[in-house]
Amino acid sequence: MTDDTPNPALLPAGFADALPPEAEREAAFVEAIMASFALHGYERVKPPLLEFEDSLLAGSGAAIAEQTFRLMDPVSQRMMGLRADTTPQVARIAATRLAAVPRPLRLSYAGQVLRVRGTQLSAARQLPQVGVELIGAESAAADAEVAVVAVEALAAVGIENPSLDITLPTMAPSLLDDAEVSPDLRRRLARALDRKDAAAVAEAAAEGGAALAGLTPLLHAAGPADGALAALAKASLPPAARAIADNAAAVIAAILARAPGLRITLDPVEFRGFRYHTGVAFTLYGPGASGEMGRGGRYLAQGGEPATGISLYPDAMLRAAPSAPGPARLFLPLGTDVATARRLRAEGFVTVAALSAQDDAERLRCSHTLVGGTPVALKRKKV
């Protein structure tokens, strides 16, 4: 629809009205994604938009405390938060109300999240979020299932040829722990790794001795999974780091067994943005330059339960996916009988009934009109 009178002052920055047909498209996307999750046994939960801030910001929720709108509950006189992320709520449900349900527990969720401020990448302060959590399974197969379920959800809305970026957020900290480096050196190394500054990494690593010898090769190993795994296999690593590398190889093998041909990249020493992850972390990219479609990985859920999950971003997916034409809109002139109208809807037409003699098919943006009981396509006027 046209938007002839935009008034940006009408809504707070970062909040927007979705209009036809975008609002319908977003809803259809979310339900197609959820249906794809459901086919793999993921069952929907729906936590509330508001809950006490103590529980909302517990565990992994602490990471987004600053981004959470807070308000006083006049009933309980306690502070509540408007969720900025659904994942901690799903973890709470798994650990409390669904504590007695046998594991592994497969849960999915869809809903809006609200953030106090937009980010550099997106001004939006209300975003749709959908995702899955697989709770109580520790295997590489569990990580692989979650990654592949996300890839299939993308395919369900027409996004083909995504690429999966795997990072090992515990690898660099593990190497640094093993090397028992000073806090100062640790900070310098973290900053150098974060910037992918190979010269600075090499220089700082040299101060850390033999235990850090693996860092530079791992920095250079980043790239397509097969090459990165070969470099990891050859690298000289202390036992804890070796276990992390072997697990990465097992997860990637399990993913490729389920999704042959999926493009996977591996960056062993990247750790940015994955603060609470305890194993592999995923970032899922759309084709071309369409950007990040989702993010997730392995973590410890409430009570120390092993868990793995991924969140998808329907707004990014909407921009990346091909748009499908809407259904045919059929104008029903005054006096069209009820049974005919019902039959045409059953055949797949959207019907737009005339309510007065002034209504006409073109004004009401119809693609078809009814002539003698039969739908006839209207010629599109050239604009």
Place this chain on the structure above:
Amino acid sequence: MTDDTPNPALLPAGFADALPPEAEREAAFVEAIMASFALHGYERVKPPLLEFEDSLLAGSGAAIAEQTFRLMDPVSQRMMGLRADTTPQVARIAATRLAAVPRPLRLSYAGQVLRVRGTQLSAARQLPQVGVELIGAESAAADAEVAVVAVEALAAVGIENPSLDITLPTMAPSLLDDAEVSPDLRRRLARALDRKDAAAVAEAAAEGGAALAGLTPLLHAAGPADGALAALAKASLPPAARAIADNAAAVIAAILARAPGLRITLDPVEFRGFRYHTGVAFTLYGPGASGEMGRGGRYLAQGGEPATGISLYPDAMLRAAPSAPGPARLFLPLGTDVATARRLRAEGFVTVAALSAQDDAERLRCSHTLVGGTPVALKRKKV
């Protein structure tokens, strides 16, 4: 799923987690209702959950100001409200961003609304709300379309034989205006009408003279539409009240032309709960004692545009509708090949893959397991 460890202190009163399978059922209901609206040409809009309180509480939004959570926007330093009703937001969109789209404009919406306090009928402070608004059409046909679209949405989720209660919230005020009664008598009459206290109405009406002679017959007219319309036709009414009665007859005739056999009741002098309505008002009841499924009617949208709409309550509909069995859940033993799994999902099975040798079909609540590549139904254990 079982809920073995309820902890009511975990969530604020009136907020709840929806668990499997209820969360899925609610989502499926909402989408089925929206799909039913869409078949009649209603196009989805999605206003944000938060907006400036000035715009959120303007017009018909004022009625719900007390029920609206407010919070400060740190970006603009202005007060925002969390919507307690989606209808005023849809009216805002129609009057601003969609002002140039030809009328009649058919819009639909679905989303969560939040309320500061629960009501006597329901403790819930977060509720799903779906509805339609038909903006820019004044005819009885427009009112009838909205009522029938709501009835068809109920049918789309299996709720048959609803009944539609029509009230005329302008009738009693119109009679009182015409009689030019004193403020005191007006208050007494309003209270008596509200209580359906026929004796008090008759006594007070007698003080008002001939212009109020119609009140008592109208009070007794309430009931099935045919009888009520006959009583209205016979009643002696001043011209303004006569026009209201004639319009009610036209709307009811238009509804029955579209939905023959629909149970309609008419209560001409009831006005409770419909403060901003300017024509017929609707309350839609489920079969038996299942209660109110939705509410709406004719009103003036922003800028004085004639409009009619209805909101449905998916939570009430969920309680009233028959529940359908979920899809078959098929356990896939370790080593099931990827192509087989995909084929079985395409056939309609939900697949639950073993991730370790400990996983088994019964623990994972599966209805079927795979034996030699073929799904086999499991016997239900008696509990």
